[in-house]
Amino acid sequence: MAKRIRIIIVEDDKEIRELAEGILSSEKDMEVVKTFPNGEIFLKSWVNYECDVVLMDINMPGKNGIECVGEAKPKKPQVQFLISTVFENPQYIFQALCNGATGYMLKNNTADKLVAAVREIASGGSPMSANIARLVVDSFSRKQTAEIHNELLTSREKEILDLLAQGLMYKEIASKKEIGVETVRKHVYNIYEKLQVNSRTEAINKVYGKQL
Amino acid sequence: MAKRIRIIIVEDDKEIRELAEGILSSEKDMEVVKTFPNGEIFLKSWVNYECDVVLMDINMPGKNGIECVGEAKPKKPQVQFLISTVFENPQYIFQALCNGATGYMLKNNTADKLVAAVREIASGGSPMSANIARLVVDSFSRKQTAEIHNELLTSREKEILDLLAQGLMYKEIASKKEIGVETVRKHVYNIYEKLQVNSRTEAINKVYGKQL
DNA sequence: ACAGAAATACCACTTAAGTAGTAGAGAAAT
DNA sequence: ATTTCTCTACTACTTAAGTGGTATTTCTGT
Numbered sequence: 245m246a247k248r249i250r251i252i253i254v255e256d257d258k259e260i261r262e263l264a265e266g267i268l269s270s271e272k273d274m275e276v277v278k279t280f281p282n283g284e285i286f287l288k289s290w291v292n293y294e295c296d297v298v299l300m301d302i303n304m305p306g307k308n309g310i311e312c313v314g315e316a317k318p319k320k321p322q323v324q325f326l327i328s329t330v331f332e333n334p335q336y337i338f339q340a341l342c343n344g345a346t347g348y349m350l351k352n353n354t355a356d357k358l359v360a361a362v363r364e365i366a367s368g369g370s371p372m373s374a375n376i377a378r379l380v381v382d383s384f385s386r387k388q389t390a391e392i393h394n395e396l397l398t399s400r401e402k403e404i405l406d407l408l409a410q411g412l413m414y415k416e417i418a419s420k421k422e423i424g425v426e427t428v429r430k431h432v433y434n435i436y437e438k439l440q441v442n443s444r445t446e447a448i449n450k451v452y453g454k455q456l
Numbered sequence: 457m458a459k460r461i462r463i464i465i466v467e468d469d470k471e472i473r474e475l476a477e478g479i480l481s482s483e484k485d486m487e488v489v490k491t492f493p494n495g496e497i498f499l500k501s502w503v504n505y506e507c508d509v510v511l512m513d514i515n516m517p518g519k520n521g522i523e524c525v526g527e528a529k530p531k532k533p534q535v536q537f538l539i540s541t542v543f544e545n546p547q548y549i550f551q552a553l554c555n556g557a558t559g560y561m562l563k564n565n566t567a568d569k570l571v572a573a574v575r576e577i578a579s580g581g582s583p584m585s586a587n588i589a590r591l592v593v594d595s596f597s598r599k600q601t602a603e604i605h606n607e608l609l610t611s612r613e614k615e616i617l618d619l620l621a622q623g624l625m626y627k628e629i630a631s632k633k634e635i636g637v638e639t640v641r642k643h644v645y646n647i648y649e650k651l652q653v654n655s656r657t658e659a660i661n662k663v664y665g666k667q668l
Numbered sequence: 669a670c671a672g673a674a675a676t677a678c679c680a681c682t683t684a685a686g687t688a689g690t691a692g693a694g695a696a697a698t
Numbered sequence: 699a700t701t702t703c704t705c706t707a708c709t710a711c712t713t714a715a716g717t718g719g720t721a722t723t724t725c726t727g728t
Contacts, residue, residue, distance in 0.1 A: 346590065369586025377582040378558065380592060398674060411657035413714070427676050433717070434674095442716070443684090444657055445623035610704065625684070639706050645687070646704095654686070655714090669728100676723075684715065691707085698701075 248272075249366045250294060253279040254286045254312065255301040255328065260351065264299060264328075267355045268362065283307035287315055295323060297366055300345070302329040302336060310340045317344030324365045337376050347371040396438050404431045409448045460484075461578045462506060465491040466498045466524065467513040467540065472563065476511060476540075479567045480574065495519035499527055507535060509578055512557070514541040514548060522552045529556030536577045549588050559583040608650050616643045621660045 251268055253276060255261040265276045278293045280286035282304055290298070298316070302309035313325045327340045327348035337348055347370040349361040361371040372380070397405065407417045414432070418425040432444075441447045463480055465488060467473040477488045490505045492498035494516055502510070510528070514521035525537045539552045539560035549560055559582040561573040573583040584592070609617065619629045626644070630637040644656075653659045 346594070364586055367586070368590055370589040370592070372589070374576055374579070374581025377584070377589065378580055380582070382558070400675065409657070409661075411653075411655055411661055413655075415714090423675080424677055426678055429716080430677080431675080432715085436716080441623075443623055443625075444715080445621070445660070448657070448660075449621075449623055612705065627684090635705080636707055638708060641686080642707080643705085644685085648686080656685080671728085672726085674723100674725080677721085679719085680717100681719105682715100682717075684713105686713075687711080689709085689711105693706080694704090696701105696703075698699100 248275045249362060250296045251276045251362065252286075252290060252293060252295045252298045254283065254298065254304075254309070255279070256282050256304040257301075260301075264358065267358055268299075271359055274359075274362065283309065283312040286312060290316060291319055297362055298323060298325050299362070300325055300327055302327055302340065302348075310336065310343055310345075313340060313345050314343035326361060326365050326371070332373060332376065334376065334379050337372075338379070341380065348376075397435060401431055401435050401438075404428065405435055405447065405451060408432065408435075408444050409452060460487045461574060462508045463488045463574065464498075464502060464505060464507045464510045466495065466510065466516070466521070467491070468494050468516045469513075472513075476570065479570055480511075483571055486571075486574065495521065495524040499524060502528060503531060509574055510535060510537050511574070512537055512539055514539055514552065514560075522548065522555055522557075525552060525557050526555035538573060538577050538583070544585060544588065549584070550591070553592065560588075609647060613643055613647050613650075616640065617647055617659065617663060620644065620647075620656050621664060 251274060253261055253264055253268075255264065258281070261279055261281070265279055268274045269276050277295050278290075280290070284306055287307070300309040300313060309327060309329075313327070317323070317325060321344075324347075325340075325345040327337070327345045328351055329336065329348060330351045332350060340348060347361065347365045349358060349371055350373075364371045403421070404417060407420060412420070414425050414428045418428045421428070436442055436447060439447050439450050441450055463486060465473055465476055465480075467476065470493070473491055473493070477491055480486045481488050489507050490502075492502070496518055499519070512521040512525060521539060521541075525539070529535070529537060533556075536559075537552075537557040539549070539557045540563055541548065541560060542563045544562060552560060559573065559577045561570060561583055562585075576583045615633070616629060619632065624632070626637050626640045630640045633640070648654055648659060651659050651662050653662055
């Protein structure tokens with residue numbers, strides 16, 4: 245609690261920008277070190293400012309907030325990006341998280357919520373709504389996977405597929421399962437037929453899905 | 457709000473089990489339909505009980521809570537699994553989420569927190585602590601990826617690797633990038649050398665990481 | 669007891685992937 | 699200016715993966 249949270253604000257709407265700056269500046273454990281009116285200007289000079297949290301608008305003319313995070317985060321990974329958005333569009337949020345954002349908050353929130361979100365992200369949390377949290381968590385679970393996994397493939401085939409996904413060669417799978425290589429080959433053939441793919445990588449992508 | 461939340465409790469410790477049952481039953485919008493003293497018994501007969509939320513202990517003799525979720529969730533995907541644990545071990549939590557749990561809560565919490573977590577999970581949220589939320593979110597971002605991605609491979613190699621990961625054949629990559637197949641082959645060879653792998657799947661697993 | 673599904677095994681073949689070099693053109697850094 | 703890096707392209711070869719069959723056993727449900 246000794247150090248103040250240093251904040252950069254990126255927001256094209258002058259009114260909102262100044263409002264946010266006012267709210268955050270008036271907290272005694274926070275400090276707005278710089279504000280930017282759009283993504284391009286931000287990207288050019290933000291590395292020169294020491295900060296802990298970047299409050300990033302998602303809808304901006306020119307480069308949008310998601311792209312900005314994607315470009316900026318790798319340069320200073322310790323800085324946390326808090327996305328600020330009007331709409332809780334799961335598509336956007338997801339993409340932003342994948343690009344390196346750590347949380348987000350809705351614009352039409354109270355000042356308290358904004359302050360709380362900044363504190364949460366600065367102290368190691370990931371502010372987000374219950375709905376988005378659920379979406380994020382669900383993307384972990386092999387739910388869609390389970391459908392294919394359970395209804396299409398036999399349990400033996402599932403085992404083989406798991407080993408395939410680990411990158412093992414047929415002969416390694418064969419010795420691990422104590423069956424012949426030709427049997428593995430046959431299983432794989434059947435798996436591919438059921439999944440309607442024709443390579444290991446396609447099968448993996450189909451069943452284990454890819455994030456995003 | 458019309459329907460009550462129907463709950464199943466799986467917990468080996470009799471005292472805790474009955475305490476939890478008492479707490480949840482006394483809420484007027486909740487109903488404990490059944491309790492189980494261990495995972496095996498639960499797995500055998502839980503499908504016969506209509507429920508919305510399963511409160512699952514993670515540390516149980518015999519089959520642990522994570523395994524139980526993994527086996528049970530696919531059978532009734534609409535049921536939400538709330539993990540109950542003493543220690544906030546990220547390893548466990550992650551695995552549980554991957555296996556289909558939707559949230560978790562610490563045992564040494566107040567009755568209020570338990571009730572709140574159940575309500576949150578039943579209403580579409582994913583109760584978890586700020587720390588775990590952060591871990592979950594971070595796992596989305598291509599942070600570790602970025603290291604290899606940025607420091608080891610050239611930008612051209614990154615592009616090729618992306619296409620490899622999509623399961624394209626060399627000739628497809630070649631035509632997409634408008635270069636020769638042999639060039640693709642060379643790039644791939646170099647990529648594998650840098651990553652110290654010898655197959656497409658290994659490279660993908662190494663760079664894009666695997667969840668879990 | 670029997671039908672059907674699943675796992676096992678084998679064969680013959682084609683195609684793709686991976687290994688290991690050399691080498692030139694162009695860009696970037698020294 | 700010269701070195702170094704990257705991308706490009708080629709040859710030659712080996713190994714793994716994928717295709718498409720047949721056939722036997724074993725298990726499960728009727």
